[in-house]
């Protein structure tokens with residue numbers, strides 16, 4: 001399908017759950033809206049774009065997504081602006097990354113306008129599900145998976161593209177105690193760490209569980225080769241303010257090119273604060289923490305938003321940072337992002353896609 005405007009068949013849910021949903025008790029990813037989007041890829045093209053009631057779908061138990069992990073996802077958010085309008089934050093960036101993931105996993109791309117239009121159509125149907133409270137939004141989860149009903153480690157010839165939406169509140173509610181992970185590896189050069197491939201997250205579960213058993217909230221992944229350089233923080237990008245400069249690992253095979261990361265960098269440049277995208281060694285961070293030059297550290301991601309680091313542990317040595325409530329930089333980033341998303345300040349970069 002290559003047409004400019006997408007034909008989407010909408011079947012309304014006759015048993016909506018919106019009225020019974022308590023928006024003050026949202027657990028991230030547990031509450032789904034009344035509808036979802038589904039499309040099929042077969043015979044070399046995308047077709048059957050439909051918005052249908054949220055619910056179970058029938059699938060063969062042999063689909064290769066289940067056996068060989070030909071599956072990936074995206075994550076973005078829609079916001080209820082101050083004047084009641086609805087916006088999606090930078091969906092074009094997610095569309096581009098969606099296709100990067102697809103390429104790496106031998107899966108079909110989805111033209112950017114089909115991706116954006118189908119998501120906008122679903123968000124439009126679910127308008128009333130978008131929370132109005134501060135720090136709340138509608139989380140959007142597009143994903144694609146292989147559906148050929150055969151065993152065999154070859155790319156599937158059929159796929160499903162789906163989109164789910166969830167009203168959500170804050171993901172993290174307190175400063176994070178994190179450690180540098182120096183045993184396990186999330187991604188290696190030549191691998192697919194830069195793709196939002198399902199398998200990357202399965203592989204991270206054991207290291208995460210271990211870190212939590214040790215009393216940490218999150219871990220900072222380090223490079224696969226030497227475990228000497230910071231890469232990401234859980235499923236968020238990691239950023240440090242050292243000596244008044246924003247320093248963050250440069251994107252590469254092993255690092256997810258985050259939309260929040262890109263946004264924070266753009267804002268920081270607007271403010272005239274120096275930005276360095278490069279390799280960042282653990283030694284540099286530890287030294288800066290010891291000398292007091294590490295004045296801020298946080299994770300940046302759509303789900304996590306701006307998640308302040310309270311303390312960092314390296315090989316059993318704990319470095320406590322300043323009280324996040326008093327940090328000028330990450331609070332400014334957090335507040336500016338919210339002001340743009342909720343339409344309280346001018347969107348000079350054109351990041352809000354109005355639905």
Ligand SMILES: *Cc1c(COP(=O)(O)O)cnc(C)c1O
Pocket residue numbers: 075196232234235236237256257258259260261300301302303
């Ligand atoms: C999704 C994700 C991020 C953050 O990307 P955003 O586009 O900002 O949401 C960072 N790292 C990993 C590993 C991720 O999966």
